[in-house]
Amino acid sequence: MTTPPRTDDAPAVAQGLAAGPPKATIRGRGRGPGPGPEPRPGGGGRGQGRGRDPGGPSRLRALDGLRLLAALMVAGYHYAGRSGDISQSWGTSPAHQFPTTAPLFAYGCLGVQIFFIISGFVICLSGWGRTLRAFIASRVSRLYPAYWAAILLVTAVFALPWVAQKALPPSEVLTNLTMLQQPLGAHRVLGVCWTLWAEMRFYALFALCVILPGATRTRVVLFCAGWTLAATVAQQAHHPLLNTLLMPQYAPFFIGGIGLYLLHRYGARDPIAWAIVLVSWLLGQHYAVTGLWHAPSAHAFSYRSASVIIAVVTLGFALVALVALGGLGLRRVNWRRLTLAGALTYPFYLVHEHLGWVVIRALHRTLALPSYATLLLTVALMLLLAWLLHRYVERPLTPRLKRAIDPRPAHRH
Secondary structure (H helix, E strand, O other), X not given: OOOOOOOOOOOOOOOOOOOOOOEEEOOOOOOOOOOOOOOOOOOOOOOOOOOOOOOOEEEOHHHXXXXXXXXXXXXXXXXXXXXXXXXXXXXXXXXXXXOOOHHHHHHHHHHHHHHHHHXXXXXXXXXXXXXXXXXXXXXXXXXXXXXXXXXXXXHHHHOOOOOOOOOOOHHHHHHHOOOOHHHHXXXXXXHHHHHHHHHHHHHHHHHHHHHOOOOOHHHHHHHHHHHHHHHHXXXXXXXXXXXXXXXXXXHHHHHHHHHHHHHHHHOXXXXXXXXXXXXXXXXXXXXXXXXHOOOOOOOOOOOOOHHHHHXXXXXXXXXHHHHHHOHHHHHHOOOHHHHHHHHHHHHHHHHHHHHHHHHXXXXXXXXXXXXXXXXXXXXXXXXXXXXXXXXXXXXXXXXXHHHHHOOOOOOOO
């Protein structure tokens, strides 16, 4: 199989997308999602207490919709905003297929930054009060079933004799099933799975520093401050191991999402949470511009404006903040179809790139469908495949795998 080059332009999404459908309590100021009394906003480090809203729990459906929107951004980038293997499927570069919109699709790779913000929010929300074993069970059962299915499905399709791309050798496919292929130096079956490796490192840091000792407001704030400082030092030290562990280019987005969850939990009058979000935004836009902007030249991979990159990153933070704080009535958005949109995001993300190559080639070059019709139909077919994976893989296997790892009844302390 042809594996996409590992560059700063490598597209992706993660567990903003694999974090699972987020649930939270609609609460007034100073009210939190769990049992027990909740401190007022800005109430220092006494974050152990939590208050129950009499209105009961409600899913943050707007966040589900935002996750799918970010996934569609990434799909647009993969299909029509970059060169590489997708050019073989179209027959020419996407810049020739979509001369007007290709420059806009090029910014779709920033969907990954939005996913990481959502991931920080959702992991803090869902992990608060969990035991370490329950947290591990939740993450493993959410990540692996659809991932295993996607690995096997892409390998099987690429093994077909009439498909242009070639499957990896069996040993490397088996290595990919661990989700540890990147640190092991094996080729990736799914080009997008590098973001899952980033997610796993975030989960490990959060589990060791917050879940294991027990989540409190003080501990979460210290985690955010400590990771921010350590990641900055790692960036300056240029040490490969530190960069791998601390992920300076992605840490601000995870940390920003955690800060937004603190605002959601404790209210908009928490200056420390706002400081976490502001510093994360400032650092995040820096890393996004540094990684994705290229000076105009004939050999540049893409031509992106630094101002537009900053605007998209800012929009990502702002949209999650609106959901967290209920701005524009987003917390009251209760469309059930948005829950389905959130459920489809992860399997769609896993399968859309490589299988999209095959579908685009068949629709555009074999059946001679116009470019935009091919693009829309490919997205629709990948969403249908994502629904099938959700319905027949995730729904039956996720709870079984979760119970196998943590057979005790769900309990939050």
